[in-house]
Amino acid sequence: MKRFLLASLASGGLFGVGLAMSGMTDARKVIGFLDVAGDFDPGLLYVLGGAMISSAVLFALVMRRQRPAFAQAFQLSGLRAIDRPLLGGAALFGIGWGIAGYCPGPALAGLGVGSVEALWFVSAMLAGSALHWAFTAAKQAKVAR
Amino acid sequence: MAPWAISLTGGVLIGLAATLLLWLNGRTAGISGIVNGVLFPVAGDVAWRLLFLIGLIVAASLYMTWVPSAPQPRSDYSRSALVVAGVLVGFGTRMGNGCTSGHGVCGLARGSRRSLAAVATFMATAMVTTHVMRHLWSAA
Numbered sequence: 001m002k003r004f005l006l007a008s009l010a011s012g013g014l015f016g017v018g019l020a021m022s023g024m025t026d027a028r029k030v031i032g033f034l035d036v037a038g039d040f041d042p043g044l045l046y047v048l049g050g051a052m053i054s055s056a057v058l059f060a061l062v063m064r065r066q067r068p069a070f071a072q073a074f075q076l077s078g079l080r081a082i083d084r085p086l087l088g089g090a091a092l093f094g095i096g097w098g099i100a101g102y103c104p105g106p107a108l109a110g111l112g113v114g115s116v117e118a119l120w121f122v123s124a125m126l127a128g129s130a131l132h133w134a135f136t137a138a139k140q141a142k143v144a145r
Numbered sequence: 146m147a148p149w150a151i152s153l154t155g156g157v158l159i160g161l162a163a164t165l166l167l168w169l170n171g172r173t174a175g176i177s178g179i180v181n182g183v184l185f186p187v188a189g190d191v192a193w194r195l196l197f198l199i200g201l202i203v204a205a206s207l208y209m210t211w212v213p214s215a216p217q218p219r220s221d222y223s224r225s226a227l228v229v230a231g232v233l234v235g236f237g238t239r240m241g242n243g244c245t246s247g248h249g250v251c252g253l254a255r256g257s258r259r260s261l262a263a264v265a266t267f268m269a270t271a272m273v274t275t276h277v278m279r280h281l282w283s284a285a
Contacts, residue, residue, distance in 0.1 A: 007169040008193040012200025015162035015174060015246075019201070020208035022155025026216035034275040046149050048249070050156025051163075055254035058164040063255065068171030075171050076255070079242065082262045089241020090248070094267030096233030098274025099226055101219070103245040104238060105176040107231075108198065112206025115218040121231040128235025129177075129184055 004070040016109055022047040025109045027101030027117070034098055096128075151214075163250050166197070175247020176201075177238035241267075 023029045023043060032041030067073055079086075097103050102110075102121050110118030146154070163174040170193065179194045209215045238244045241263055243252060248267075252260020 004170055005193055005196050007165065008172075009196040009200040011162045011166040011169075011174060012197035013162075013204035014158055014165060014200075015197075016201035016204035016206075017208050018155045018158030018160075018162060020155070020205040020212075020215055021158065022152050023216040024155075025205060025209065025218055027219045027222070029216060031275055031279070034271050035279055036272050037276050038280055043148065043152050046152035047156035047159070050153040051159040051250050052156075052253055054157045054160030055163050055250050058160065059167060059251075059254040062164060062168040065168075068167065069169045071169075071171040073171060074167070076173060077242065077252075077257075077259075079259060082259055086241050086259060086263055087266050089237045089239070090263040090266035091270045092233050092237030093241060093244060094237075094270030095274045096230040096237060097245075097267065098271035099233070099278060100222060100230035102227075102230065102234070103176075104180060104234065105201065105244075105246055107234075108176065108180075108202055109205035109209075110218040112202040113209050113218065115220065117218060117220060117222055117227055120224055120227040121234075124228040124231025125235035126180075126184060128232035128237075129181055129239045130235075131232065132236045132239040133185060 007070055015105070018051070019106055019109050024103075024106040027106070030101040030103075030106070031098075034101070159246075159250060160254075163246070163254070167251070173247055173251045175243050175251055177234075177244040178242070178247050181239055237267075 019025055024047060029041060029043055032039060033044035035041070063074075093103075100121060102118070104125065107118050107121045107125065111122060166172050166174045172193070174197075179197055182194045183191060183198070209217060234244070241248075243260065243263060245267075248257075248260040248263040253264060
């Protein structure tokens with residue numbers, strides 16, 4: 001259990017350094033990258049390329065194992081369907097990402113250096129998540145009736 | 146280091162972090178999923194999430210504080226835009242089960258077609274939104 005928790009801390013730490021180094025924590029850079037038809041800033045292509053290629057190669061090695069080193073089994077999403085919640089959710093997320101230039105990781109990273117922007121964004125993000133929970137709960141209650 | 150090399154190294158570190166969590170603990174390093182598991186806790190499945198998030202926040206902050214060339218967060222953006230964006234990101238990532246890290250890094254790395262569809266969708270709406278905000282809607 002102890003090494004399981006330490007591994008989480010280490011992975012989170014490495015992830016945080018990666019985010020800070022890559023410049024994802026600066027929303028101006030992110031918006032510059034998303035602005036493909038305007039003042040396109042290709043910097044984040046290296047970030048995404050580095051993250052995707054390294055994880056694709058290494059995940060293939062890890063997935064050959066029967067089980068993870070510190071846990072009983074791999075816990076991966078078993079969802080397969082390309083359905084309306086997936087595409088609708090992704091579309092809404094993209095709109096939010098484009099408006100402010102923050103996705104969840106970089107916004108959280110900004111909290112530690114006292115970024116007021118990050119605090120507003122993360123508070124709203126938690127509220128948005130709770131709002132989705134409330135919507136699904138209301139929908140389920142309706143179905144149950 | 147050249148700026149592109151720093152970006153590339155940052156990206157590789159993110160990939161290594163996701164690999165570490167999968168290899169050692171068998172979990173997906175999807176930030177929105179990890180946060181939602183803290184917000185809507187299931188007994189026995191919270192501590193590792195909190196430690197991951199603490200590690201992320203502390204390490205990123207130390208880097209931004211100690212490394213002189215580190216990019217700093219923006220600080221002059223409209224609060225109402227931040228709130229609207231935050232609600233959309235929170236709602237959308239819970240509805241679509243993932244964000245840039247969960248679908249974009251981990252999902253694509255294990256060849257999930259579902260994640261590929263999500264990534265194509267959120268990249269497209271993000272690019273269109275940015276274009277509208279920056280070039281068509283001068284208020285922003």
